[in-house]
Amino acid sequence: MRLNQFLAKTTDLSRRSADQAIADGRVLVNEQLAKVGQSVEESDSVRLDGKLLSSSIETKTIQLNKPYGYVVSKDGQGSKTIYELLPDELQNLKPIGRLDRNSTGLLLLTNDGHLNQTLSHPSHQKDKVYKVLLHKELSPEDKIKIEMGVELEDGLSRLKLLGGGQKWQVTMAEGRNRQIRRTFDLLGYKVIKLHRTNFGEYHLDDQKSGSWIFV
Secondary structure (H helix, E strand, C coil): CEHHHHHHHHCCCCHHHHHHHHHCCCEEECCEECCCCCECCCCCCEEECCEEECCCCCCCEEEEEECCCEECCCCCCCCEEHHHHCCHHHCCCEEECCCCCCCEEEEEEECCHHHHHHHHCHHHCCCEEEEEEECCCCCHHHHHHHHHCEEECCEEECCEEEEECCEEEEEECCCCCCHHHHHHHHCCCCEEEEEEEEECCEECCCCCCCCEEEC
């Protein structure tokens, strides 16, 4: 396993922050200064700032029904964060994808790097389903445009739509930043509500807003 991956799994550090910690001389492997890019085995001794890290970390994944107004970040910069909804023992979990502050619904968090990669990498194409409320009715012409694909600044956006008027079920396999909002905005529609109900095989069902469950 790469050392930065090990540190991300056993601490609150991201892989990038882990590389910086290694470069800063804060990490020892078998009592020797670690090097960026090196690998470690389960039998190796790894210390961060003098603290011995255990490789026997229990894998945990939770499903959170994110409320409105919470940011998916440790540092809310004045906003409430999703980590305020979690107990201390789940503070090291990392989100799989994002929901912006004004969006609600299904959010997965895990310390399982393989699961994170499987669900978030574009090559795996996991469908995500959202309930969307628009500020005005979507015209048949614009529905066709969205389903055929509209060009955003970061590439083509193609959404599957089911519904009518202002209320739509949107299905997408990608997950670019604010993609649904930007797609509708390009055609003159404001998204009033955006609520994710499904992520691959995971479903919210009747889970209460602000609550989390192990999955």
